[in-house]
Amino acid sequence: MEGKQKAIIEAKANVLKALGHPTRLWMAEQLEHGEKCVCELAEFIDADISTISKHLSVLKQAGVVADEKRGKQVYYKLKVPCILKYMSCVEAVIKAQAEEQAELL
Amino acid sequence: MEGKQKAIIEAKANVLKALGHPTRLWMAEQLEHGEKCVCELAEFIDADISTISKHLSVLKQAGVVADEKRGKQVYYKLKVPCILKYMSCVEAVIKAQAEEQAELL
DNA sequence: TTTTCATTTGGTTAAATTGCCAAATGACAA
DNA sequence: TTGTCATTTGGCAATTTAACCAAATGAAAA
Numbered sequence: 001m002e003g004k005q006k007a008i009i010e011a012k013a014n015v016l017k018a019l020g021h022p023t024r025l026w027m028a029e030q031l032e033h034g035e036k037c038v039c040e041l042a043e044f045i046d047a048d049i050s051t052i053s054k055h056l057s058v059l060k061q062a063g064v065v066a067d068e069k070r071g072k073q074v075y076y077k078l079k080v081p082c083i084l085k086y087m088s089c090v091e092a093v094i095k096a097q098a099e100e101q102a103e104l105l
Numbered sequence: 106m107e108g109k110q111k112a113i114i115e116a117k118a119n120v121l122k123a124l125g126h127p128t129r130l131w132m133a134e135q136l137e138h139g140e141k142c143v144c145e146l147a148e149f150i151d152a153d154i155s156t157i158s159k160h161l162s163v164l165k166q167a168g169v170v171a172d173e174k175r176g177k178q179v180y181y182k183l184k185v186p187c188i189l190k191y192m193s194c195v196e197a198v199i200k201a202q203a204e205e206q207a208e209l210l
Numbered sequence: 211t212t213t214t215c216a217t218t219t220g221g222t223t224a225a226a227t228t229g230c231c232a233a234a235t236g237a238c239a240a
Numbered sequence: 241t242t243g244t245c246a247t248t249t250g251g252c253a254a255t256t257t258a259a260c261c262a263a264a265t266g267a268a269a270a
Binding site: 154177179 | 215216218219
């Protein structure tokens with residue numbers, strides 16, 4: 001594989017990897033309909049705030065979200081909302097998978 | 106978060122995580138236009154065959170690909186091809202990200 | 211049957227990820 | 241200025257992942 005192609009694949013994989021954690025995917029989905037501050041997200045996640053902050057920074061570093069400080073709070077929003085549009089296909093994958101598992105019983 | 110919702114998020118994250126590795130993403134993309142045997146994929150990847158086989162099994166376990174043994178070879182194919190349509194958006198993410206990086210210079 | 215070829219599995223090691231706690235930062239309020 | 245609140249950063253231990261090598265499997269050829 002050529003250098004540039006390789007870099008592109010790596011960048012894309014990095015985005016998917018960032019979304020490939022339950023907490024991070026959940027947070028991204030929460031941002032689908034607009035920005036939220038860290039505290040709003042944290043309200044529903046059973047983890048230390050510092051853990052949540054680190055997850056958000058992974059999403060930010062991958063280019064999935066952008067942050068903005070306003071007053072005491074930091075607000076996060078999706079940078080490219082289409083990133084969640086295709087979850088319907090990911091859902092199709094897990095549905096097919098679940099059906100197969102079921103057939104085994 | 107409720108138990109079922111949690112399980113669904115975890116399953117979805119698992120699919121994204123499976124695709125979140127350069128080698129695995131590349132292999133999935135190779136399967137876009139039809140099945141390939143392990144040896145065909147291996148031809149272009151600079152890694153031990155056993156490593157490649159393990160990557161394929163991660164994709165399989167996540168429900169992204171299916172395998173079938175025919176003769177001496179094992180053929181892999183995408184189970185739900187739409188999974189790569191998603192990539193156009195992932196590309197938008199990395200493009201936006203790259204532009205931002207460029208602006209910093 | 212014995213050999214060969216394609217692939218998978220098991221085992222090991224190094225590196226990366228996750229999550230918690232404690233401490234630092236930065237903005238606003240007193 | 242001092243204190244308080246929201247969030248980030250640094251550091252550490254536990255877990256997971258990735259890669260390699262060697263050995264096992266299973267189908268086909270000799």
